[in-house]
Amino acid sequence: MSDSADTSRTAVKTYVPAYQKAEWESHAEELDMSQSEFVRTMVQAGRQGFESDSAKPDSHDPDPGGNGLETQVLELLAADTYSWEELLEAVADDIESRLDETLEELQSNNRIRYSGRHGGYTTVDGGGDGD
DSSP, X not given: OOTTSOOOOOXXXXXXXXXXXXXXXHHHHHTTOOHHHXXXXXXXXXXXXXXXXXXXXXXXXXXXXXXXXXXXHHHHHHHOOOOHHHHHHHHHTXXXXXXXXXXXXXXXXXXXXXXXXXXXXXXXXXXXXXX
């Protein structure tokens, strides 16, 4: 394991509607995965569509417009051997911090707000929250 990758474990807590949790439990069971493994895997799969600007064709990325995750995995494995769980944590990097920073910026620009009534974030103009 590379010294620069912190693979310590930490809890992430989220709230979803009961029907969604039941669907996730069922799907995880079908895939013979724990709920935690299922959620981590699905989050990582979903993140692939949100790669950084380095994937733009005019960048100096060795895989322009390609799969940034592939490049990251190859770089990690070139330095050391990783288990599935270690790789998953290593590529998860700082998505939580990036999301927090983005939400703070959007709130400070008065583009979104947290709505306790609607159970989460919503646009200031009320789009999509039923206002």
